[in-house]
Amino acid sequence: MSTYQAPLADMRFALFDVLGAESVFQRLGYAEATRDVLDAVLDEAARFTGTVLAPLNAVGDREGCKLDRDTGAVTTPAGFKQAYAQYVDGGWAGLTSPVEFGGQGMPHAAGVPLKEMIDAANLSWGNFPLLSHGATEALLHYGEAWQQEAFLKPLIEGRWTGTMCLTEPHCGTDLGLLKTRAEPQADGSYAIAGTKIFITAGEHDFTDNIVHLVLARLPDAPAGSKGISLFVVPKRRVDREGNMGEANAVRCGSLEHKMGIHGSATCVMNFDGAQGYLVGQPNKGLMAMFVMMNTARLAVGLQGLGVSDRALQNALRYSRERLQMRALSGPKFPDKPADPIIVHPDVRRMLLTCKALVEGGRLMGYDAALQVDIATHGADTAEREQADALLGFLTPIVKACLTEWGVECTYNALQCFGGHGYIAEHGMEQLARDARITTLYEGTTGIQALDLLGRKVLQMQGAGLKVFLAQVEKFCEEQAGNAAVAEFIGPLREKAAQWQQMTVQVGKRAAANPDEIGAASYDYLMYSGYVVLAYWWARSVAASEASSQPADxxxxxxxxxxxxxxxxxxxxxxxxxxxxxxxxxxxxxEADAF
Structure with a gap:
């Protein structure tokens, strides 16, 4: 059976020893985000995820969600609804949301360890509150005052949940092809008609209402992506005073049968003239959509991290217990009939690969979250703009690399179990199946790669890359006399220089042939991720040696x-x-020659 215990020591090391989050929070004006408060949040989050959510992980995989085709109602696995009630009662839903709408006003980065714990404990369950945050961000940035008052408070309190309704049967990434229509009504609302697919938590039994953020076209909208608007469409009608009324004309038509995340409701949603309200300006829906999408992309990166860590924990436990053969250099545990498999180099290769990707990836993800706080509350325009450029650059790397490494880590962890990993008893095969979706939703790895190279590097002239490379050089200069990290500084500088050269070369080739962008993008992204991780590992060593951490x-x-x-x-x-x-x-x- 797979188990999970939050890695609090390493989370605290990442936040406080490496990133110096407490001082950053204080500088940004988060007076209540002290070390004592943050430690209490971490402890309670570990208790909730370890004792409430983790035991339900296998239950959700085994039972899945059930659709009543007569009513369109979805029933979640046993215990899921009760766990959500505890989540809401504990105040977790609004941890990082604005106080004026019922949140606790904590920094975004303070909520990231909670997100990691939830995803490690129960990825399927974590999908239900996941997109509420994206919906909240969209309404905070683009919603009218009455929309914020009517929808944000119940979303932030957790009384309602949110979704993103983007994809349609004939269009996924190419949203310019979408067909869902929005017809203006006499009362200022719109009648939304169309079908959306792959809608996470589109229907469930957790809450009385679900707030759908829906992309649709107005009657006079221009063709393509320039003609897309965003609408808020609740499951039950909501008036401008926030009063909930009768059922809206939106219904779950079916549930997808999936490879993994069985406990997560992945819905086909049918809108049959449902009442909705325009969010933001007409034909400007993509701007609001990207606010939701970028939030979700960082969150999905943390899903890859969380599943990786759980897989590593279980593989490490098994490798310490499982006795097989003797070490090639002689018995390491002569009192036992055989040595535990952790003595074997190939098992150590797999465990160390997971450890390196998980612990380094934790810093990568947490740092990106910290940039959200700095970009929002930085002391001056220059600091905010720099953090925003860095965040935009890091987002596709975090999303793509942490999820690709999630697949790799769950594979390696399962492999440590041998044949026992392939059967359901130990729960490893579920982790491997669940991890696979993270590279696909909220933009595939290929889409992240195009976003990184085509938009964030070439189109934006490498603004975020320049900020990151400057950080690398500053660190190398500061640590020049530090013997503890001397062996890492040279290789890190070398890789950073090669990264710059590669970027220039790709840019020159792309100017002559745009196909060079698509051809190079995946490998460019992965190269970038490994260099970013090298930076964080060098910083980890420097921070640990300067800390009061134990010798081991x-x-x-x-x-x-x-x-x-x-x-x-x-x-x-x-x-x-x-x-x-x-x-x-x-x-x-040629295509025909394949």
Whole structure:
């Protein structure tokens, strides 16, 4: 059976020792986000996720969600609804939301460990409150005052949940093709008609109302993506005073049968003239959609991290207990009939790979969340703009790499169990199945790669890349005399320089042939992720050596960093070679010749 215990020591190390989050929060004006308060939040979050959510993970996988086709109602797995009630009662839904709408006003980064814990404990359950945050952000940025008053308070309190309704049967990434219509009504509302698919938590039994954020076209909308508007469409009608009325003309038509996340309701939603209200300006829906999407992309990156950590915990426990053969260099546990498999180099390769990607990835994800706070509450315009550029640059890297590494880590962790990992008893095969979706929804890895190289680097002239590279150089200069990290500084500087050169080369080729962007994007993204992780591992070693952490903790950081630099960072060589090979290796073969 798979178990989960929040890695509080490493979470605290990431937040406080490496990122210095407490001082950042105080500087940004979050007076109540003190170390004592944050420690209490972490402790209680660990209790809730470990004792309430984690035991329901296998239940959700086994039972799944059930649709009543006569009514369109969805019943969630046993215990899910009760767990959500505890989540709301504990105030978790509004932890990082504005006080004026019923939230607790904590920094965004303070909620990230909670998000990681939820996803590690029960990824399917975590999908139900996930998109409420995206809906909240869209309404905060673009909603009218009455919309904020009517919808934000119940969303933030957790009495209602939210969704993003973007994808249609014939269009996913290319939203310019969407067909859902919005007809103006005499009372100022709109009648929304169309079908949306892959709607996470589109219907469930947790709350009385669900707030759908729906992309649709007005009758006079221009063609393509320039003609998309955003509408708020509640499951039950809501008037301008916030009063909930009769059922709206929106219904779940079916539930998808999926490879994993069985406990998450993935719905086909039919809108049959449902009452909705325009959010933001007509034909400007994509701007609001990207607010939701970018929030969700960081959140999905944390899903990959959480599932990875749970898989690692279970593989590590099993590797310490499972006896098989003797170490090649002689018995390590002569009092036992055989050595535990953790003594074998190949098992250690898999465990260290997971450890390096999880602990380094935690810093990558937490740092991106910290940039959200700085971009919102920075002391001056320059600081806010720099954080925003860095956040935009890091978002596709965090989303793509943490989820791709999630698939890799769950694979490696399952492999440590041998055949026992393939059967359901230990829960590892569920983690492997659940992890797979994270590379797909909220923009596939390929979409993240195009966003990074095509938009964030080339179109925006590398604004965020320049900020990050400046951070790397500043760190290297500050640590020049630090013997503890001397072995990492040279390779880190070398990779950063190669990164710059690669970017220039790709840009030159793309100017002559736009296909070069698509051809290079995946390998460019993965190269970027591994260099970012190298930076965080060097910083981890520096921070641990300067801290009061126990000796074995420091050794764990130091030796894992050496493993990362020696065995994982060299993957950049293959990615660099693939980028250099150019577009012709992908484009010359005719489609019919495949």
């Amino acid at each position: 903790f420091k050794a764990g950081k130091r030796e894992t960093a050496r493993f990362y630099y020696g065995r994982i960072l060299p993957r950049t060589l293959a990615h660099a070679a693939a980028v250099a090979s150019g577009a012709d290796t992908l484009t010359t073969l």
